[in-house]
Amino acid sequence: MRRTGVVTLLGLTLVTASCAAPRTTTPSPIAEPAPLIRTTTPVPTTTPPPAPPCDVTTGACVSLTQHLAWLLRDGKVVRGPVPAGFGPPDQATPAGSFHVVWKDREHTSSVYGTDMPNSVFFAAGGIAFHAGPLDAPSHGCVHLTDTDSAAFFDGLNVGDAVQVR
Secondary structure: OOEEEEEEEOOEEEEEEEOOOOOOOOOOOOOOOOOOOOOOOOOOOOOOOOOOOOOOOOEEEEEOOOOEEEEEEOOEEEEEEEEOEOOOHHHOOOOEEEEOOEEEEEEEOOOOOOEEEEEEEEEOOOEEEEEOOOOOOOOOOEEEOHHHHHHHHHHOOOOOEEEEO
């Protein structure tokens, strides 16, 4: 229902209208906001890297089953675990306890004619840690990435222990 009125003010005639209808209902209450649901973000859990499965305190440890290698100094892991590649069954990487015999930063295999950067020789038959593809079998050597092979070359000294398990 509209209310109208006529008002004269200072010689002007104004017609007023009101849009307000008389209230016949009570206004609905304002709804309360939904309660906040507090969620907690789970704290990510980190699994510690696997420990070297060897008794070496200074030298290198290799796990044939895990395809991993570690560099150790004074009982502490200084690099690793790092991914490692090995020889196939007919040219298997030998398991056992060895010592670093010699090193050659830019070695080329006299048998296979292939480059073996960062070679650290530790077993008979020219078995060494060296840079090589992790997805291709070696001829019994331990393949490491370029960066890891450089770290093993720099971190291992002639006479250091090497265990391959």
